[in-house]
Amino acid sequence: MREVFRADPISPPNNQAEEGDPLFVRAAARAMHVLSAFNHASGPLSLSEIASRAGMDRSAAQRITHTLMVLGYLRRGPNDRGYLPGVRLLDRTLDVLRLDPVVQKATPVLLELRKTVRERVDLSLFDEARLIYALRMQSKRETFFATLVGHSVPLFCTAGGRAVLSALPDARVAQILEQAPLTAYTGQTLTDGDAIMARVADARADGFAVVTDEFIQGEIAIGVAIARAPGEPLGAIHVAGSLAEWSRETFVAKIAPLAIEAANAITESL
Structure with a gap:
């Protein structure tokens, strides 16, 4: 059965625009890439899976994942295995909807x-x-x-x-x-x-x-x-x-x- 609850956007990451834009913060973009790794996940993701899906090396994924966990935007999965989106992401969803x-x-x-x-x-x-x-x-x-x-x-x-x-x-x-x-x-x-x-x-x-x-x-x-x-x-x-x-x-x-x-x-x- 095809997934019918998430259609991906058609615009791929614009790396040239990122490199040529002096206001573009690549670290912020990489954090969003880590969060986007969960788009089609069916359960907790390992660090290696996050790195692969986010298109970055494991070391960078580890640093960003740790930062997002400290901020509450990621959490550990059941039995402390893998990672899941954190509940504080729901705060940002509320902001989108109410504004x-x-x-x-x-x-x-x-x-x-x-x-x-x-x-x-x-x-x-x-x-x-x-x-x-x-x-x-x-x-x-x-x-x-x-x-x-x-x-x-x-x-x-x-x-x-x-x-x-x-x-x-x-x-x-x-x-x-x-x-x-x-x-x-x-x-x-x-x-x-x-x-x-x-x-x-x-x-x-x-x-x-x-x-x-x-x-x-x-x-x-x-x-x-x-x-x-x-x-x-x-x-x-x-x-x-x-x-x-x-x-x-x-x-x-x-x-x-x-x-x-x-x-x-x-x-x-x-």
């Missing part, structure tokens, strides 16, 4: 939307070729991973993602589809660039995107973009339901107008 203007404005709107639709309602923020979940208001069917903020999903095969793509110029959409891996998450995932562009055009015309079975089997989702200005999407709201309970036609007819209304309310408040 982000989109999250601030969206929270009361999405709480009301969740009461009305009684299905999963999410807010995600735009980052390169992916969306990162910032708010998750769950229905009765959710799993552990589906309840956590910080998960990220690709733009090309998700409802919120296609809604964001529909708010971008076609040239930028084509660039994203060329750079991002078009991975098939289910047997229904569209991976042909022209077919995806056609669905993006539909979303642009309709004011929302709808996706069934492409990212999660048995799920139908509607996404509406949130944009401060034309061509500059900030993120999207999503409403997701089960195809065991909804037909595509009924879900679109009931949910799409409510999702559009909610997105408009958020946009107008920014």
